[in-house]
Amino acid sequence: MAVKVVRRCELTLWEKLYVPLILGxxxxxxxHFFRNLFLHSAHRLGLLKHLRASVTFQYPEESRPLAAxxxxxxxxxxxxxxxxxxxxxxxxxxxxxxxxxxxxxxEHPDPNVEKYPVRFDIDLGVCVYCGYCVEVCPEDAIRxxxxxxxxxxxxxxxxxxxxxxxxxxxxxxxxxxxxxTFPHQCRLADGQMKGGW
Amino acid sequence: xxxxxxxxxxxxxxxxxxxxxxxxxxxxxxxxxxxxQDRIGANRASILGWRLMGLFHPLADSIKMFMxxxxxPAGVDRTLHLLxxxxxxxxxxxxxxxxxxxDRFVIGDRVxxxxxxxxxxGLLYIFAxxxxxxxxxxxxxxxxxxxxxLLGGLRATAQMISYEIALGIAIVGVVMIYGTMDLxxxxxxxxxxxxxxxxxWGIVVQPVAFVVFLTAALAETKRVPFDxxxxxxxxxxxxxxxxxxxxxxxxxxxxxxxxxxACLATTLFxxxxxxxxxxxxxxxxPWGATVPLAQWTYVLLGVASFSIKVVVFCWLFMQVRWTLxxxxxxxxxxxxxxxxxxxxxxxxxxxxxxxAFFGD
Numbered sequence: 001m002a003v004k005v006v007r008r009c010e011l012t013l014w015e016k017l018y019v020p021l022i023l024g025x026x027x028x029x030x031x032h033f034f035r036n037l038f039l040h041s042a043h044r045l046g047l048l049k050h051l052r053a054s055v056t057f058q059y060p061e062e063s064r065p066l067a068a069x070x071x072x073x074x075x076x077x078x079x080x081x082x083x084x085x086x087x088x089x090x091x092x093x094x095x096x097x098x099x100x101x102x103x104x105x106x107e108h109p110d111p112n113v114e115k116y117p118v119r120f121d122i123d124l125g126v127c128v129y130c131g132y133c134v135e136v137c138p139e140d141a142i143r144x145x146x147x148x149x150x151x152x153x154x155x156x157x158x159x160x161x162x163x164x165x166x167x168x169x170x171x172x173x174x175x176x177x178x179x180x181t182f183p184h185q186c187r188l189a190d191g192q193m194k195g196g197w
Numbered sequence: 198x199x200x201x202x203x204x205x206x207x208x209x210x211x212x213x214x215x216x217x218x219x220x221x222x223x224x225x226x227x228x229x230x231x232x233x234q235d236r237i238g239a240n241r242a243s244i245l246g247w248r249l250m251g252l253f254h255p256l257a258d259s260i261k262m263f264m265x266x267x268x269x270p271a272g273v274d275r276t277l278h279l280l281x282x283x284x285x286x287x288x289x290x291x292x293x294x295x296x297x298x299x300d301r302f303v304i305g306d307r308v309x310x311x312x313x314x315x316x317x318x319g320l321l322y323i324f325a326x327x328x329x330x331x332x333x334x335x336x337x338x339x340x341x342x343x344x345x346x347l348l349g350g351l352r353a354t355a356q357m358i359s360y361e362i363a364l365g366i367a368i369v370g371v372v373m374i375y376g377t378m379d380l381x382x383x384x385x386x387x388x389x390x391x392x393x394x395x396x397x398w399g400i401v402v403q404p405v406a407f408v409v410f411l412t413a414a415l416a417e418t419k420r421v422p423f424d425x426x427x428x429x430x431x432x433x434x435x436x437x438x439x440x441x442x443x444x445x446x447x448x449x450x451x452x453x454x455x456x457x458x459a460c461l462a463t464t465l466f467x468x469x470x471x472x473x474x475x476x477x478x479x480x481x482x483p484w485g486a487t488v489p490l491a492q493w494t495y496v497l498l499g500v501a502s503f504s505i506k507v508v509v510f511c512w513l514f515m516q517v518r519w520t521l522x523x524x525x526x527x528x529x530x531x532x533x534x535x536x537x538x539x540x541x542x543x544x545x546x547x548x549x550x551x552x553a554f555f556g557d
Contacts, residue, residue, distance in 0.1 A: 019408065025520040029233045033516065036232045056237040 092133035277340035285333030353426030384469030459510035470499035
C-alpha cells in the first residue's frame with residue numbers, strides 16, 4: 001500500500017503577520033455588506049428588483065419557486081360544463097399504495113361517459129404523495145399541481161378532502177357552501193345526495 | 198446651582214445616548230451579520246403593523262429579559278451573585294463621564310464643556326474603570342459555585358488582564374506625543390495639521406499603536422475573535438448560572454464596553470470631535486478657501502463628527518466579529534504576550550527616541 005505523505009502548509013511570513021489576511025477577510029465581508037446594503041436600499045426605492053439582496057424567502061408571504069414536476073396537493077380536473085373529468089374507473093383507488101382514496105361511482109347521463117364520481121375523498125393524513133394516482137389516470141382527471149404544500153390541520157378529520165375541495169383548490173376548511181350542481185354525496189348536506197343533471 | 202443642572206443634563210444625555218446605542222447594538226449585531234451573509238435578519242417584531250426593519254426587536258428582547266424568571270441556583274453566594282452583573286454594568290457606564298463628545302460651548306460668560314466630568318487624568322480614570330470591570334466577571338464566576346463558571350471567570354480574567362497591559366502601553370505613545378492625560382486637551386491637540394493638509398490625528402502619528410490598541414481593545418471587551426470567556430455555544434462562560442435580566446446585564450455590559458472602546462479609539466486616534474480643517478470660527482481649507490460658521494454649528498458639527506466616528510468603530514468591530522473565527526486559548530495568550538506586548542513596548546521606545554532627538 002502506497003503511503004501518501006501529507007505535507008503541512010507552513011505559514012509564510014506574510015501570513016504570520018496576520019494583519020494583511022484580516023484585511024483580506026474584511027474585504028470579503030465588506031463587499032457582501034455594501035453590495036447587499038446598496039441593493040436593500042435600492043429595493044426600498046423600487047429599483048433593481050431583479051437583483052436579489054438576500055437568499056432568504058420570507059416564507060408565508062413569499063414561497064419558493066417550485067419545480068415543474070413537484071408533487072403538491074391533489075386536484076380533480078374539470079370539464080367545460082363544471083363536472084369532474086373523472087369517469088369513476090377506480091384505477092387510482094386501486095393503485096394507491098396508502099389506500100387513501102375513496103370513490104363511489106354513479107351512472108352518467110351521457111352514454112359516451114360511462115360513470116362519474118358521486119364521492120371522491122382523499123385522506124391527506126394517509127397519502128404518501130407518490131403520484132401513482134396521477135400516473136395511472138387514463139382521463140387526466142387527477143393532478144398534483146396545485147402548488148399547495150402547507151397542508152396542516154388540528155385533527156385527522158380535517159385532513160380529509162372531499163370532492164368540493166378537490167375540484168376547487170382555492171377552497172379552505174371549513175367549506176361554507178356547496179356550489180356543485182351535478183349529483184354528489186354532499187358532506188355539507190349530511191352525506192345526502194345533492195344536485196341534478 | 199446652574200452648573201449642577203448643566204452637568205445633570207449632560208450626564209442624562211450621555212447616559213441615554215450610550216444605553217440606546219447599546220440596545221441598538223443587538224439590532225446591529227443581527228442585521229449586520231444578516232446583510233454580510235446574504236440574509237435578511239430579524240424583521241418580525243411589529244407594532245401596529247410597523248416593522249421598521251426589525252428595530253423593535255431590541256424592545257422585544259428587553260421586555261423578554263425583564264419578564265423571564267430569575268433563577269438563582271441553590272448554593273450560590275447570594276450577595277455576590279446579585280452584585281456581579283451590577284458591577285459589570287456600573288463600571289462600564291461610569292467611564293463615559295470622562296469622554297469629551299464636543300468642543301466647549303460659550304453662552305455669555307459661561308463656558309460649558311461637552312464632557313460630563315472634566316478630569317485631569319481622564320485617561321487613567323477610564324482605564325481604572327475598564328479594569329474594575331474585571332471584578333464583575335470574576336465575581337460572577339466565583340459566586341456561581343459552579344466549577345465551569347469559575348473556570349470561565351478565570352479564563353476571562355486572565356485574558357482581560359493580559360490585554361490590558363498591551364492596551365495601556367499602546368496608549369503611552371499617544372500620551373507622550375500630545376503630552377497630556379486630559380482627554381479634552383488631547384483632542385484639542387489633534388486639531389493641528391501636518392503641512393496644512395493632513396490632520397495630525399493619533400492614527401497619523403501613532404499607526405502601530407492604533408492597530409495594537411484596536412486588537413487589545415477587542416480582546417478587552419471580549420468580542421469575537423477573543424470571545425473565549427463567553428463562548429456562546431461551545432465553551433461554558435462565567436455567566437452560566439445567570440438568567441433573565443442579570444444575564445442581560447452581562448450582555449449589556451459587553452456592548453457598553455464595546456462602545457466605550459469605540460469612544461476611546463475615536464478620542465485618542467481619530468481626533469475626537471475634530472472635523473478636518475474646522476476651526477472654532479469655520480472651515481479653513483488648505484487651498485485657502487474659508488467658510489465662516491456660527492459657534493453652535495461648529496459645536497454641533499463636532500458632536501456629529503464624534504458620533505459618526507464612534508458608530509463607524511462599532512460597525513468595524515461588528516464587521517471583524519463576523520469575519521474572523523475564534524482564537525484558541527494558547528493562541529490568544531501568545532498573541533497577547535509575545536505579539537502585542539513587545540510591539541507596544543517597542544513602539545513606546547521608538548516614539549520616545551524620536552521625541553528626544555527630533556522633538557521640540
